Amino acid sequence: MKSNNNLDNFSDNRIENLLTPRFVPTTSLEFKVPAPRRRPLRQAVRISSIAAVVAVAVVIGISSVQTSAAYEVVERAMTQLFESDNCLVQFTANVAESKHTQDELYNIDFEGTPMQGTVEIRKEDSKVKMAIKWQDKARSMELYDGESYRRYQNGQLVLERPDRGIDLTPFATIDKLREYALLTGILLKFREEGDMIVVSTRGDKVGIAARFSKSEGRLLGAECSGLYDGQQVTVLTINQIDFDVPPTE
Amino acid sequence: MKLTTENKQLTRLAELMQSERDHLFQYACYRLGSATEADDVVQDLYLRLSKQGTRLTEIEDLKGYVYRSLTNSCTSALRSRRQFASTETLDTLSSDDLAPKDFEQEFRLIQRLMAFLPDEQSEVIRLRIYGGLQFDEIASICNIPLTTAKSRFRYGIDKLREALEKRGLI
Numbered sequence: 093m094k095s096n097n098n099l100d101n102f103s104d105n106r107i108e109n110l111l112t113p114r115f116v117p118t119t120s121l122e123f124k125v126p127a128p129r130r131r132p133l134r135q136a137v138r139i140s141s142i143a144a145v146v147a148v149a150v151v152i153g154i155s156s157v158q159t160s161a162a163y164e165v166v167e168r169a170m171t172q173l174f175e176s177d178n179c180l181v182q183f184t185a186n187v188a189e190s191k192h193t194q195d196e197l198y199n200i201d202f203e204g205t206p207m208q209g210t211v212e213i214r215k216e217d218s219k220v221k222m223a224i225k226w227q228d229k230a231r232s233m234e235l236y237d238g239e240s241y242r243r244y245q246n247g248q249l250v251l252e253r254p255d256r257g258i259d260l261t262p263f264a265t266i267d268k269l270r271e272y273a274l275l276t277g278i279l280l281k282f283r284e285e286g287d288m289i290v291v292s293t294r295g296d297k298v299g300i301a302a303r304f305s306k307s308e309g310r311l312l313g314a315e316c317s318g319l320y321d322g323q324q325v326t327v328l329t330i331n332q333i334d335f336d337v338p339p340t341e
Numbered sequence: 342m343k344l345t346t347e348n349k350q351l352t353r354l355a356e357l358m359q360s361e362r363d364h365l366f367q368y369a370c371y372r373l374g375s376a377t378e379a380d381d382v383v384q385d386l387y388l389r390l391s392k393q394g395t396r397l398t399e400i401e402d403l404k405g406y407v408y409r410s411l412t413n414s415c416t417s418a419l420r421s422r423r424q425f426a427s428t429e430t431l432d433t434l435s436s437d438d439l440a441p442k443d444f445e446q447e448f449r450l451i452q453r454l455m456a457f458l459p460d461e462q463s464e465v466i467r468l469r470i471y472g473g474l475q476f477d478e479i480a481s482i483c484n485i486p487l488t489t490a491k492s493r494f495r496y497g498i499d500k501l502r503e504a505l506e507k508r509g510l511i
Contacts, residue, residue: 106511107498111451111470115444117376119366123358123387 178214182332185209186325197232197243200327202320288312350397357403358387365411367471372415374452382414408472408482412464431457431504439510454501462497465490 188201198207208227215221226232230245241255284290287306302314316328358365362383369379390397390410400406431453441447455463461483468479480490505511 107454107501107505108470110439110501111454111466113367113447113451115441115447116363117367117370117379117444117448119362119376119380119383121362121366121380121384121387123355123362 178212180334181211181213181330183209183211183328183330185328196241197226197234200316202318202325202327204327346395346398350400350403351391353403354387354390354397354407357407358383361404361407364471364473365407368408368467369411369415371451371455371467371471372412373418374448378418382418383411386411386414402481405478405481408468408474408478412468412482431508434505434508434510436510439505457504458497458500462493462500465493466497469494 184206185198185200186202186204187198187207188204190196190199198204210225212223212225213221214223221238222236224234226234231247233244235242235244236255239254241251241253242249243251284306288303290301290303301317303312305312311333313332314330315326317324317326319325365383365386366376366379369382370376373379373382386407390407397403434450434453438446438450438453441450455467458466464483465479468474468482469476472479474482476490476494477487479494480487483490485493502511
Protein backbone atom coordinates (compact mmCIF):
# COMPACT_ATOMS: atom_id res chain seq x y z
CA MET A 93 0.00 0.00 0.00
CA LYS A 94 1.34 3.38 -0.91
CA SER A 95 1.44 5.83 1.98
CA ASN A 96 -0.13 9.21 1.64
CA ASN A 97 2.58 11.61 2.63
CA ASN A 98 0.60 14.79 2.07
CA LEU A 99 -1.54 16.71 4.48
CA ASP A 100 -5.09 16.95 3.15
CA ASN A 101 -6.78 20.38 3.13
CA PHE A 102 -3.90 22.05 4.77
CA SER A 103 -3.23 25.18 2.84
CA ASP A 104 -1.83 27.61 5.40
CA ASN A 105 1.85 27.78 4.51
CA ARG A 106 2.65 30.95 6.41
CA ILE A 107 3.97 29.14 9.46
CA GLU A 108 5.86 26.59 7.40
CA ASN A 109 7.48 29.46 5.53
CA LEU A 110 8.50 31.06 8.81
CA LEU A 111 10.04 27.81 9.95
CA THR A 112 11.82 27.14 6.68
CA PRO A 113 15.21 28.85 6.77
CA ARG A 114 16.13 31.26 4.01
CA PHE A 115 19.60 31.55 5.51
CA VAL A 116 20.37 27.86 5.49
CA PRO A 117 23.08 26.68 7.89
CA THR A 118 25.69 24.66 6.07
CA THR A 119 28.30 22.14 7.08
CA SER A 120 31.59 21.16 5.56
CA LEU A 121 31.43 17.59 6.90
CA GLU A 122 32.45 14.93 4.41
CA PHE A 123 31.62 11.27 4.75
CA LYS A 124 33.92 8.99 2.89
CA VAL A 125 34.19 5.27 3.00
CA PRO A 126 37.00 4.48 5.39
CA ALA A 127 39.86 2.63 3.76
CA PRO A 128 39.99 -0.66 5.63
CA ARG A 129 43.08 -1.57 7.60
CA ARG A 130 44.87 1.65 6.84
CA ARG A 131 45.72 3.25 10.13
CA PRO A 132 48.57 5.72 9.85
CA LEU A 133 48.57 6.59 13.54
CA ARG A 134 48.81 2.98 14.58
CA GLN A 135 51.96 2.64 12.54
CA ALA A 136 53.31 5.87 13.96
CA VAL A 137 52.50 4.88 17.53
CA ARG A 138 54.29 1.59 17.03
CA ILE A 139 57.38 3.53 16.10
CA SER A 140 57.30 6.03 18.90
CA SER A 141 54.31 7.23 20.81
CA ILE A 142 55.93 10.48 21.79
CA ALA A 143 57.38 11.33 18.43
CA ALA A 144 54.10 10.38 16.83
CA VAL A 145 52.02 12.49 19.14
CA VAL A 146 54.24 15.48 18.52
CA ALA A 147 54.24 14.96 14.79
CA VAL A 148 50.53 14.33 14.63
CA ALA A 149 49.78 17.30 16.86
CA VAL A 150 51.74 19.57 14.57
CA VAL A 151 50.41 18.21 11.32
CA ILE A 152 46.83 17.70 12.42
CA GLY A 153 46.77 21.07 14.06
CA ILE A 154 47.88 22.75 10.89
CA SER A 155 45.82 20.70 8.50
CA SER A 156 42.63 20.94 10.48
CA VAL A 157 42.62 24.71 10.33
CA GLN A 158 42.15 24.38 6.62
CA THR A 159 38.52 23.55 7.31
CA SER A 160 38.03 26.98 8.85
CA ALA A 161 37.22 30.30 7.32
CA ALA A 162 40.67 31.60 8.19
CA TYR A 163 41.95 30.21 4.95
CA GLU A 164 44.92 32.52 4.65
CA VAL A 165 46.28 31.46 8.01
CA VAL A 166 45.98 27.88 6.96
CA GLU A 167 47.59 28.42 3.63
CA ARG A 168 50.56 30.06 5.25
CA ALA A 169 50.85 27.48 8.03
CA MET A 170 50.51 24.55 5.62
CA THR A 171 53.01 26.03 3.23
CA GLN A 172 55.37 26.64 6.12
CA LEU A 173 55.23 23.06 7.32
CA PHE A 174 55.36 21.28 4.01
CA GLU A 175 57.96 23.52 2.45
CA SER A 176 60.18 23.55 5.51
CA ASP A 177 63.12 21.23 5.32
CA ASN A 178 63.14 20.87 9.03
CA CYS A 179 61.13 21.67 12.10
CA LEU A 180 62.27 21.89 15.71
CA VAL A 181 59.69 21.26 18.42
CA GLN A 182 60.32 21.93 22.08
CA PHE A 183 58.00 20.05 24.37
CA THR A 184 57.34 18.92 27.91
CA ALA A 185 55.81 15.48 28.43
CA ASN A 186 54.71 13.38 31.37
CA VAL A 187 56.77 10.27 30.81
CA ALA A 188 57.61 6.94 32.36
CA GLU A 189 60.49 4.71 31.32
CA SER A 190 59.51 1.87 29.01
CA LYS A 191 59.47 -1.56 30.58
CA HIS A 192 60.82 -3.29 27.50
CA THR A 193 64.36 -2.47 26.47
CA GLN A 194 63.64 -2.74 22.74
CA ASP A 195 60.89 -0.12 22.95
CA GLU A 196 61.44 3.59 22.80
CA LEU A 197 62.97 5.00 25.93
CA TYR A 198 59.92 6.73 27.39
CA ASN A 199 56.18 6.40 27.10
CA ILE A 200 53.65 9.10 27.73
CA ASP A 201 52.05 8.31 31.06
CA PHE A 202 49.37 10.09 33.05
CA GLU A 203 51.28 9.31 36.23
CA GLY A 204 54.67 10.02 34.68
CA THR A 205 57.25 12.65 35.49
CA PRO A 206 57.33 15.89 33.47
CA MET A 207 60.40 15.95 31.26
CA GLN A 208 61.54 18.44 28.66
CA GLY A 209 62.77 17.46 25.26
CA THR A 210 63.06 18.49 21.65
CA VAL A 211 61.91 16.75 18.51
CA GLU A 212 63.62 17.59 15.28
CA ILE A 213 61.80 16.55 12.13
CA ARG A 214 63.90 16.76 9.03
CA LYS A 215 62.88 15.99 5.48
CA GLU A 216 65.52 14.50 3.26
CA ASP A 217 64.54 13.33 -0.20
CA SER A 218 61.23 11.57 0.33
CA LYS A 219 62.01 10.41 3.85
CA VAL A 220 61.23 12.03 7.16
CA LYS A 221 63.94 11.72 9.77
CA MET A 222 63.31 12.41 13.38
CA ALA A 223 65.42 12.91 16.48
CA ILE A 224 64.22 13.19 20.06
CA LYS A 225 66.59 14.69 22.57
CA TRP A 226 65.70 14.29 26.21
CA GLN A 227 66.87 16.51 29.02
CA ASP A 228 67.51 13.57 31.31
CA LYS A 229 70.68 12.67 33.23
CA ALA A 230 72.00 10.45 30.42
CA ARG A 231 71.30 13.11 27.76
CA SER A 232 69.37 10.45 25.88
CA MET A 233 68.78 10.83 22.18
CA GLU A 234 66.59 8.69 19.92
CA LEU A 235 67.06 8.76 16.17
CA TYR A 236 64.72 7.55 13.45
CA ASP A 237 66.34 7.78 10.06
CA GLY A 238 63.76 5.93 8.01
CA GLU A 239 65.58 2.61 8.20
CA SER A 240 66.58 2.15 11.81
CA TYR A 241 65.99 3.29 15.35
CA ARG A 242 69.08 4.21 17.33
CA ARG A 243 69.41 5.27 20.94
CA TYR A 244 72.34 7.18 22.35
CA GLN A 245 73.03 7.79 26.02
CA ASN A 246 75.97 9.82 27.31
CA GLY A 247 77.11 10.04 23.71
CA GLN A 248 77.31 6.25 23.27
CA LEU A 249 75.15 4.11 20.98
CA VAL A 250 73.25 1.78 23.31
CA LEU A 251 70.54 0.33 21.05
CA GLU A 252 69.99 -0.12 17.33
CA ARG A 253 67.24 -1.96 15.53
CA PRO A 254 65.54 -1.80 12.12
CA ASP A 255 62.66 0.65 11.97
CA ARG A 256 60.93 2.18 8.99
CA GLY A 257 60.35 5.58 10.53
CA ILE A 258 57.32 7.81 10.48
CA ASP A 259 55.44 8.43 7.28
CA LEU A 260 53.89 11.88 7.42
CA THR A 261 52.50 11.76 3.91
CA PRO A 262 49.06 10.52 5.02
CA PHE A 263 48.60 13.91 6.64
CA ALA A 264 49.79 15.94 3.70
CA THR A 265 46.42 16.92 2.29
CA ILE A 266 43.16 17.92 3.87
CA ASP A 267 41.34 15.04 2.17
CA LYS A 268 43.73 12.52 3.64
CA LEU A 269 43.50 14.19 7.00
CA ARG A 270 39.71 13.97 6.99
CA GLU A 271 39.90 10.32 6.07
CA TYR A 272 42.37 9.85 8.89
CA ALA A 273 40.21 11.79 11.34
CA LEU A 274 37.18 9.66 10.49
CA LEU A 275 39.17 6.46 10.76
CA THR A 276 40.65 7.25 14.11
CA GLY A 277 37.60 8.81 15.66
CA ILE A 278 39.08 12.27 15.99
CA LEU A 279 36.76 15.24 15.97
CA LEU A 280 38.09 18.60 14.93
CA LYS A 281 36.79 21.77 16.53
CA PHE A 282 37.71 25.30 15.79
CA ARG A 283 37.42 28.63 17.56
CA GLU A 284 39.03 32.08 17.41
CA GLU A 285 40.40 33.92 20.42
CA GLY A 286 41.75 37.34 19.51
CA ASP A 287 44.81 36.81 17.37
CA MET A 288 44.73 33.10 18.04
CA ILE A 289 42.97 30.28 16.29
CA VAL A 290 42.50 27.28 18.52
CA VAL A 291 41.92 23.91 16.91
CA SER A 292 41.00 21.10 19.22
CA THR A 293 40.47 17.43 18.62
CA ARG A 294 38.71 14.85 20.65
CA GLY A 295 39.53 11.20 20.27
CA ASP A 296 38.48 8.26 22.35
CA LYS A 297 41.06 8.91 25.05
CA VAL A 298 43.37 11.79 24.32
CA GLY A 299 42.60 15.20 22.88
CA ILE A 300 44.90 17.66 21.17
CA ALA A 301 44.53 21.43 21.11
CA ALA A 302 46.71 23.49 18.78
CA ARG A 303 47.10 27.28 18.83
CA PHE A 304 47.85 29.38 15.76
CA SER A 305 48.70 33.03 15.35
CA LYS A 306 46.48 34.70 12.77
CA SER A 307 48.83 37.62 12.27
CA GLU A 308 51.90 35.43 11.87
CA GLY A 309 50.09 32.60 10.12
CA ARG A 310 51.89 29.94 12.06
CA LEU A 311 51.43 27.28 14.67
CA LEU A 312 52.37 28.55 18.12
CA GLY A 313 52.01 25.45 20.23
CA ALA A 314 49.84 22.51 21.13
CA GLU A 315 48.74 20.45 24.10
CA CYS A 316 47.66 16.85 24.50
CA SER A 317 45.44 15.98 27.40
CA GLY A 318 43.17 13.21 28.50
CA LEU A 319 40.81 12.18 31.25
CA TYR A 320 42.57 10.27 34.01
CA ASP A 321 41.05 9.33 37.33
CA GLY A 322 38.18 11.74 36.69
CA GLN A 323 40.50 14.67 35.99
CA GLN A 324 41.68 16.30 32.78
CA VAL A 325 45.44 15.83 32.76
CA THR A 326 47.83 17.45 30.30
CA VAL A 327 50.37 14.88 29.22
CA LEU A 328 52.25 16.78 26.57
CA THR A 329 52.78 20.47 25.90
CA ILE A 330 54.46 21.77 22.79
CA ASN A 331 56.17 24.93 23.96
CA GLN A 332 57.76 26.19 20.78
CA ILE A 333 57.96 25.26 17.13
CA ASP A 334 60.61 26.65 14.82
CA PHE A 335 60.79 26.00 11.13
CA ASP A 336 63.82 25.92 8.90
CA VAL A 337 66.31 26.06 11.73
CA PRO A 338 69.80 24.78 10.90
CA PRO A 339 69.99 21.02 11.45
CA THR A 340 71.49 20.07 14.77
CA GLU A 341 74.17 17.45 15.18
CA MET B 342 38.31 -6.11 -5.50
CA LYS B 343 35.61 -8.14 -3.84
CA LEU B 344 33.82 -6.21 -1.17
CA THR B 345 32.60 -7.95 1.95
CA THR B 346 29.02 -7.44 3.09
CA GLU B 347 30.30 -5.25 5.90
CA ASN B 348 32.30 -3.11 3.50
CA LYS B 349 29.28 -2.76 1.24
CA GLN B 350 27.21 -1.60 4.17
CA LEU B 351 29.93 0.85 5.20
CA THR B 352 29.91 2.22 1.67
CA ARG B 353 26.13 2.49 1.81
CA LEU B 354 26.39 4.29 5.14
CA ALA B 355 28.98 6.77 3.84
CA GLU B 356 26.91 7.44 0.71
CA LEU B 357 23.73 7.87 2.70
CA MET B 358 25.39 10.20 5.22
CA GLN B 359 26.87 12.22 2.37
CA SER B 360 23.59 12.52 0.47
CA GLU B 361 21.61 13.31 3.65
CA ARG B 362 24.38 15.46 5.08
CA ASP B 363 22.61 18.81 4.86
CA HIS B 364 19.32 17.46 6.23
CA LEU B 365 21.03 15.64 9.10
CA PHE B 366 23.03 18.72 9.96
CA GLN B 367 20.06 21.08 9.76
CA TYR B 368 17.91 18.81 11.89
CA ALA B 369 20.67 18.64 14.55
CA CYS B 370 21.30 22.35 14.22
CA TYR B 371 17.70 23.35 14.99
CA ARG B 372 17.32 20.68 17.62
CA LEU B 373 20.47 21.64 19.52
CA GLY B 374 20.46 25.34 18.75
CA SER B 375 24.14 25.27 17.80
CA ALA B 376 25.79 24.70 14.45
CA THR B 377 29.10 23.72 16.06
CA GLU B 378 27.46 21.16 18.28
CA ALA B 379 25.43 19.87 15.33
CA ASP B 380 28.66 19.30 13.40
CA ASP B 381 30.08 17.34 16.33
CA VAL B 382 26.99 15.23 16.85
CA VAL B 383 26.63 14.30 13.18
CA GLN B 384 30.30 13.44 12.80
CA ASP B 385 30.25 11.51 16.05
CA LEU B 386 27.22 9.61 14.81
CA TYR B 387 29.01 8.58 11.63
CA LEU B 388 32.03 7.40 13.58
CA ARG B 389 29.86 5.41 15.93
CA LEU B 390 27.82 3.79 13.17
CA SER B 391 30.85 2.98 11.05
CA LYS B 392 32.39 1.13 13.98
CA GLN B 393 29.40 -1.16 14.39
CA GLY B 394 30.88 -3.74 12.04
CA THR B 395 28.63 -6.66 11.20
CA ARG B 396 25.71 -5.18 13.14
CA LEU B 397 25.33 -2.67 10.32
CA THR B 398 24.60 -5.45 7.88
CA GLU B 399 21.51 -6.45 9.86
CA ILE B 400 19.87 -3.06 9.35
CA GLU B 401 17.35 -2.93 6.53
CA ASP B 402 16.11 0.65 6.80
CA LEU B 403 19.46 2.37 7.12
CA LYS B 404 18.09 5.86 6.59
CA GLY B 405 15.53 5.40 9.35
CA TYR B 406 18.19 3.94 11.60
CA VAL B 407 20.52 6.89 10.99
CA TYR B 408 17.81 9.43 11.79
CA ARG B 409 16.66 7.49 14.84
CA SER B 410 20.26 7.38 16.07
CA LEU B 411 20.61 11.09 15.41
CA THR B 412 17.47 12.00 17.35
CA ASN B 413 18.79 9.89 20.25
CA SER B 414 22.21 11.54 20.05
CA CYS B 415 20.61 14.98 20.14
CA THR B 416 18.45 13.99 23.11
CA SER B 417 21.55 12.79 24.97
CA ALA B 418 23.43 15.98 24.11
CA LEU B 419 20.54 18.09 25.38
CA ARG B 420 20.27 16.06 28.57
CA SER B 421 23.96 16.49 29.31
CA ARG B 422 23.60 20.25 29.22
CA ARG B 423 22.75 22.04 32.40
CA GLN B 424 20.73 24.72 30.67
CA PHE B 425 19.14 24.42 27.29
CA ALA B 426 15.65 25.84 27.49
CA SER B 427 15.21 29.11 25.67
CA THR B 428 14.24 31.92 28.00
CA GLU B 429 12.68 33.90 25.18
CA THR B 430 8.95 33.45 24.61
CA LEU B 431 6.62 34.44 21.83
CA ASP B 432 5.34 37.29 24.02
CA THR B 433 8.44 39.33 23.31
CA LEU B 434 8.28 38.64 19.57
CA SER B 435 7.78 41.67 17.29
CA SER B 436 6.69 41.81 13.66
CA ASP B 437 10.28 42.79 12.80
CA ASP B 438 11.44 39.50 14.26
CA LEU B 439 9.28 37.68 11.73
CA ALA B 440 11.30 39.15 8.87
CA PRO B 441 14.85 38.16 9.84
CA LYS B 442 17.60 39.82 7.88
CA ASP B 443 20.41 37.42 8.53
CA PHE B 444 21.22 33.91 9.69
CA GLU B 445 21.47 34.82 13.39
CA GLN B 446 18.07 36.51 13.49
CA GLU B 447 16.39 33.71 11.57
CA PHE B 448 18.02 31.03 13.68
CA ARG B 449 16.81 32.72 16.85
CA LEU B 450 13.30 33.11 15.47
CA ILE B 451 13.05 29.44 14.56
CA GLN B 452 14.38 28.46 17.97
CA ARG B 453 11.74 30.59 19.68
CA LEU B 454 8.92 29.18 17.56
CA MET B 455 10.04 25.63 18.21
CA ALA B 456 10.44 26.21 21.93
CA PHE B 457 6.77 27.23 22.07
CA LEU B 458 5.63 23.75 21.00
CA PRO B 459 5.41 20.49 22.94
CA ASP B 460 8.39 18.25 22.21
CA GLU B 461 6.46 15.65 20.25
CA GLN B 462 5.09 18.28 17.86
CA SER B 463 8.35 20.19 17.40
CA GLU B 464 10.17 16.91 16.79
CA VAL B 465 7.87 15.94 13.90
CA ILE B 466 8.15 19.44 12.43
CA ARG B 467 11.95 19.35 12.62
CA LEU B 468 12.14 15.94 10.97
CA ARG B 469 9.75 17.10 8.25
CA ILE B 470 11.19 20.55 7.50
CA TYR B 471 14.89 20.19 8.32
CA GLY B 472 15.24 16.44 7.90
CA GLY B 473 13.25 16.61 4.64
CA LEU B 474 11.49 13.36 5.53
CA GLN B 475 8.15 11.96 4.40
CA PHE B 476 5.47 11.42 7.03
CA ASP B 477 5.74 7.64 6.78
CA GLU B 478 9.47 7.89 7.43
CA ILE B 479 8.83 10.18 10.42
CA ALA B 480 6.21 7.75 11.73
CA SER B 481 8.73 4.92 11.53
CA ILE B 482 11.52 6.91 13.21
CA CYS B 483 9.27 8.12 16.04
CA ASN B 484 7.52 4.77 16.29
CA ILE B 485 4.06 6.29 15.89
CA PRO B 486 1.22 5.70 13.41
CA LEU B 487 1.29 7.68 10.16
CA THR B 488 -1.88 9.55 11.14
CA THR B 489 -0.29 10.61 14.43
CA ALA B 490 2.79 11.93 12.64
CA LYS B 491 0.57 14.02 10.38
CA SER B 492 -1.65 15.26 13.19
CA ARG B 493 1.31 16.25 15.36
CA PHE B 494 2.68 18.27 12.48
CA ARG B 495 -0.70 19.88 11.82
CA TYR B 496 -1.38 20.64 15.52
CA GLY B 497 2.06 22.18 15.87
CA ILE B 498 1.61 24.43 12.87
CA ASP B 499 -1.94 25.34 14.01
CA LYS B 500 -0.71 26.15 17.47
CA LEU B 501 1.95 28.49 16.16
CA ARG B 502 -0.49 30.14 13.75
CA GLU B 503 -3.00 30.75 16.52
CA ALA B 504 -0.34 32.09 18.87
CA LEU B 505 0.98 34.52 16.28
CA GLU B 506 -2.52 35.59 15.22
CA LYS B 507 -3.48 36.18 18.84
CA ARG B 508 -0.49 38.49 19.20
CA GLY B 509 -1.38 40.28 15.98
CA LEU B 510 1.85 39.24 14.32
CA ILE B 511 0.34 37.59 11.24
